[in-house]
Amino acid sequence: MLERLRRTEFDEEERSRRRFVRRQWARRWLQLRVVVIVVVLLVAAVVGGWLVYFSSALSVKGVDVEGTSLLSEQRVVDAADVPAEPLARADVAAIRERVESLPEVKSADVSREWPDRILVKVEERVAVAVVERGGTWRGIDSTGFSFRSYRSLPTNLPLIKIDDDTEDEAVTEGANVVASLPPAIARKVEHVELRTIDQISLVLRDGRRILWGSAERSDDKSAVIAQLIKRKARIYDVSVPNQPTTR
Known part of the structure; x- marks a missing residue:
């Protein structure tokens, strides 16, 4: 009986030892697996970085x-x-x-x-008008920037008349005015006259004239001229958009 009890205790201890060993191996394998995964990821990162930043691939x-x-x-x-x-x-x-x-x-x-x-x-860039510089027709955008040449004066763009004394600021103001016009009116403009930056006039292809004043409040002036142009007149004055006149 005593021998059987001792054998049972021995078997229990052996099973406990084996369970402990298995847990230890499981723990070590888990640690090893983490290390392997980290190494693989590092290698992949290095290889990937080399491929992306240095390889000709x-x-x-x-x-x-x-x-x-x-x-x-x-x-x-x-x-x-x-x-x-x-x-x-x-x-x-x-x-x-x-x-x-x-x-x-x-x-x-x-x-x-x-x-x-x-x-x-x-x-x-989109040309809104043309200027003549040194015998060449130059297209300018809404900021007055000159960016292209034409062999002849385009018929679909207004000419901004300038001379040697015309300042770049005045050309920019004239371009701003043309760019603000409703497309239907812009197509009718033959040329723009710049006396000063505060005295801008638009001459239509049929001879009618629009007195614009400065480029300030051009959006308001454009809205007014879109309605005012419907009246029969030779001169349309929108220099003060709140008080437009015709004659």
Whole structure:
């Protein structure tokens, strides 16, 4: 009986020892597995970083251009001057600055297109009027910026008459006025006369004249002239938009 009791106690101790050993191995395996996972992740991060930032596998292979009309895509690509380096290292801000240095470009947006291309979206300037400089017809945008040439005077854009003494500020004011006009009226403007920045006049193709004054409150003046032009007159004065007159 005593022998049987001792054997039972021994078996119980052996089972306890085995359970302890299994728990220890389970704990060690868990720790080892964590270490293995961390090592694998580190290796993957290193390899991934090398592939992305240093390997030629993800180098820039080309440039896609959107939004061009005046410009050829090749001019934009040439201006972008994107080096054949890993896409992740491409300096998109510097690329944008180079593209925006083109006179025809108002703004540009540059982004990465994985795995190996650069996308350049261009917003071109829009001519609202023409000026003559040095015997050349130059298109200007709403800010007065001169960005393109014409072989002859366009028939769909008004001419802003300037001379050697005309200040750039006056040209800018004239461009602002034209840009604020309703399209139906803008198409009828033959030329803009700039005596001073406060004495701007619009001459329509049928000879009628609009006295605009300065470029201040141009939106209000545009709304007034859109209605006033319906009256039969030779001169429309909207220099004071709250008190327009005709004669």
